[in-house]
Amino acid sequence: MRPEERDTTLDVGGYRLGMWSFLGQRFTGLLLTFYLFLHLFIIAQVTRAGGPVTFSALARVLERPPYLYLDLGLVAVVLFHAANGVRLILFELNMAARSQGRLFWWLVGPAGLILLLGGAVLLAGVR
Amino acid sequence: MDEISFRIFRFDPSRDAEARYQLYRIRPEPGLTVLSALVNLREEQDGSLAFRASCRSGICGSDAMLINGRARLACKTQVAEAAGDGTVTLEPLRGFPVLKDLVVDQSDFWEKLVRVKPWLIPGPEPAPERERLMRLPAQQFDELSRASDCIFCACCYAECPMEGRHRAYLGPAALVKAYRFEADPRDAGSAERRGALDHPDGVWRCHHVFRCTEACPKEIDAAWAIQQLQRRLAARHLRLKGDA
Ligand code: FES
Numbered sequence: 001m002r003p004e005e006r007d008t009t010l011d012v013g014g015y016r017l018g019m020w021s022f023l024g025q026r027f028t029g030l031l032l033t034f035y036l037f038l039h040l041f042i043i044a045q046v047t048r049a050g051g052p053v054t055f056s057a058l059a060r061v062l063e064r065p066p067y068l069y070l071d072l073g074l075v076a077v078v079l080f081h082a083a084n085g086v087r088l089i090l091f092e093l094n095m096a097a098r099s100q101g102r103l104f105w106w107l108v109g110p111a112g113l114i115l116l117l118g119g120a121v122l123l124a125g126v127r
Numbered sequence: 128m129d130e131i132s133f134r135i136f137r138f139d140p141s142r143d144a145e146a147r148y149q150l151y152r153i154r155p156e157p158g159l160t161v162l163s164a165l166v167n168l169r170e171e172q173d174g175s176l177a178f179r180a181s182c183r184s185g186i187c188g189s190d191a192m193l194i195n196g197r198a199r200l201a202c203k204t205q206v207a208e209a210a211g212d213g214t215v216t217l218e219p220l221r222g223f224p225v226l227k228d229l230v231v232d233q234s235d236f237w238e239k240l241v242r243v244k245p246w247l248i249p250g251p252e253p254a255p256e257r258e259r260l261m262r263l264p265a266q267q268f269d270e271l272s273r274a275s276d277c278i279f280c281a282c283c284y285a286e287c288p289m290e291g292r293h294r295a296y297l298g299p300a301a302l303v304k305a306y307r308f309e310a311d312p313r314d315a316g317s318a319e320r321r322g323a324l325d326h327p328d329g330v331w332r333c334h335h336v337f338r339c340t341e342a343c344p345k346e347i348d349a350a351w352a353i354q355q356l357q358r359r360l361a362a363r364h365l366r367l368k369g370d371a
Contacts, residue, residue: 094354
């Protein structure tokens with residue numbers, strides 16, 4: 001049960017990889033909870049008097065920058081939370097006992113790549 | 128090596144209303160450890176400086192302290208390495224009441240350790256008339272001996288952010304010891320330890336931050352050991368295993 005070789009990439013400001021991923025998971029979790037309420041609030045506009053019209057107008061605004069950038073931020077938050085979540089689940093299932101540090105990059109890395117590609121496609125569509 | 132500063136946390140409850148930091152200057156010789164520097168300081172500059180130490184070779188676990196904000200053994204830390212920017216900051220371990228300067232009250236830590244019954248609890252078979260041989264296969268022994276390497280320095284305990292938030296949490300050191308015996312095929316004490324382990328302040332308080340593993344001067348993978356305990360208990364709850 002010697003630990004895996006320590007990954008020093010994220011040794012920033014006194015914290016290390018494990019602490020950053022832990023804080024990241026908490027922070028993104030909070031953001032997603034907050035976003036869920038925002039999401040429900042906006043969707044619920046349809047049910048109000050004259051709602052469909054208001055909602056369509058609102059949706060048109062939200063589909064364009066600067067809100068589009070916020071949307072991309074949301075995708076980033078979801079991707080990080082999901083990728084790091086998979087890492088934690090694998091660790092809990094004893095499938096990453098000696099690789100949780102490396103796994104962080106193997107999962108969060110591709111997630112970042114997806115974000116970049118998806119973002120490029122999305123922004124290209126707006127122009 | 129050039130002169131460097133030691134910035135040391137000072138607090139004497141019988142005299143000080145508040146803690147303060149005191150600066151000392153020393154000219155370290157090559158190979159000087161933080162502990163030797165402290166001993167020199169106490170002998171040559173300030174006899175009132177309080178710290179704990181005994182073996183000076185990473186065996187007794189008494190001289191854990193915050194060195195530049197991180198829990199480490201003073202005797203296993205080189206001054207040259209710690210004094211990157213010319214200053215070494217020494218503070219008492221986080222999460223413990225300070226008794227004086229770098230000396231903390233570890234009562235809670237020891238009390239939690241006892242709560243997991245860190246000793247071999249034999250099965251119900253009657254004690255033999257002559258001595259009992261309890262052998263372990265070599266490979267299994269290697270595994271357990273890692274957990275046995277713990278010197279109770281409390282570095283992991285001081286680094287754990289869960290411990291920082293929930294003072295009742297047993298903490299990584301006690302759980303590593305619990306794992307040491309839970310994983311021992313000769314031990315039959317699971318039922319007796321379950322109350323302490325299978326509890327919100329037992330194994331379930333761990334959120335895999337891995338700071339214990341990163342801090343351990345004996346390179347014990349404490350986070351992994353805790354996760355093994357979690358798995359055993361989860362399997363029990365899901366009835367995947369018998370009375371494990
Ligand atoms: S003095 Fe014994 S471990 Fe450092």
